[in-house]
């Protein structure tokens with residue numbers, strides 16, 4: 001590719017609405033252009049990046065045995081009615097009508113459609129397990145689309161769906177995807193962390209998120225630097241990742257017993273007695289939505305059930321607890337309270353609503369030394385509150401004896417163990433060895449292709465622009481020619497180097513534009529090409545070219561004959 005034939009249109013200024021580096025830099029580099037809020041054109045430079053990300057994802061999905069297909073963006077409402085999500089999904093689901101007044105959705109995810117495919121295609125245990133995936137446009141009418149490709153309304157996702165005979169086999173499929181995700185994010189050259197996570201509106205039980213570490217991330221992760229405990233603070237409970245239990249810290253014993261929640265009231269609201277296995281209750285508010293209360297029931301096996309207050313009898317109409325007093329009045333304990341039921345000893349609230357600007361951060365442990373956090377707060381947590389939280393966590397010993405640290409992260413991938421949630425609703429069955437029909441066990445696995453491009457920039461940029469990891473850079477190498485139009489020697493040598501690099505399989509662009517060197521260099525620094533080779537008459541007289549690494553700016557004069565080896 002010659003730059004004169006490529007579309008390069010860099011800008012000095014970023015749009016005023018661009019709050020984060022990736023949004024600013026992708027716009028300034030000419031990678032994305034806005035069509036409407038949260039809807040962008042991927043310009044040729046960005047598309048090259050996205051295709052490279054897709055290639056890595058595709059290779060690893062195929063290697064893990066998943067099969068690529070392509071499901072439609074427009075999907076019939078009937079399937080969504082069958083699963084119940086036509087009612088449940090809320091305003092993020094874009095609903096459209098065709099000319100016959102039939103309802104459709106623009107897919108935000110594809111559990112329903114893939115389950116419909118599978119119930120028609122898979123009949124026997126002999127055809128299992130199977131894992132179908134596609135890389136396709138998604139639409140979510142996000143309440144606050146922002147940060148460019150990071151939280152778009154239209155975006156590109158890879159979503160995979162596994163179908164198995166039984167839970168054990170489904171678990172193995174989940175583990176295979178978990179391992180594939182590690183390979184993907186390592187190959188993409190990103191610093192990331194796998195964390196235990198909430199299952200959100202997709203449902204299901206076990207789930208992990210893959211979080212790219214970046215200060216601008218919208219998620220908060222708590223982790224133990226000395227163990228493999230890590231959880232998204234959105235709703236963090238990670239029995240599977242917990243290290244061996246240790247006795248509780250002595251200081252826990254001294255914690256005064258807070259007033260227990262009115263169990264009868266909770267049972268009444270639930271319409272059934274609290275099960276023996278429920279050991280504690282967390283009351284949490286979501287100030288984002290106006291203090292909607294959530295009940296988190298923590299079972300003895302550390303499973304955590306989440307119940308939206310709006311699902312409780314008497315609260316169906318979205319009753320909102322406007323004040324803390326009201327919550328106190330109904331439940332007998334304040335929001336953010338993590339309390340025991342029955343004979344269990346109290347858990348300690350390390351931080352709660354008293355922390356400035358924080359709606360409900362809870363972090364505690366019971367007498368078994370088990371640690372968990374239950375949190376749900378507004379996304380726009382101001383910085384001082386995060387600092388407060390940092391102090392709270394880093395001042396306060398981990399109940400298990402360690403210390404917790406906190407980081408911001410960008411969710412780039414999410415794996416869910418779904419069980420029979422969708423297969424049951426859509427009656428996706430197969431014939432077992434005994435000839436009897438059985439329900440399929442499912443898992444689903446998403447990766448935000450377009451979000452990864454933005455996340456990579458959040459992690460890799462400086463004041464001059466983007467610094468792409470080599471594997472996903474729009475070009476790996478740029479040859480900057482000094483005087484292409486004037487010097488035949490420059491044209492010959494640069495052309496030769498360009499041909500050789502191409503033959504070696506290096507993704508190279510040759511800049512033959514008739515512009516000042518400073519302008520040319522600034523363009524490529526902004527666009528973020530990892531290696532720059534500068535070829536001019538002056539160097540060629542000494543038989544050298546200049547090679548500069550974008551990341552550290554270090555420049556080497558290299559004999560023309562050594563250039564290829566240095567670049568490879």
Ligand code: ATP
Nearest residue numbers: 149150151152155157411412413414446447448451
């Ligand atoms: P978030 O918590 O950021 O809203 P999510 O949990 O709703 O994301 P999932 O349903 O788990 O997202 O979808 C799988 C992946 O799709 C996410 O891990 C993320 O990488 C990507 N993704 C989700 N929403 C968006 C969006 N609005 N723009 C870009 N990518 C997105």
Ligand code: MG
Nearest residue numbers: 092140142200
């Ligand atoms: Mg979301």
Ligand code: MG
Nearest residue numbers: 200209411414
């Ligand atoms: Mg999420």
Ligand code: MG
Nearest residue numbers: 200209411414
């Ligand atoms: Mg998610």
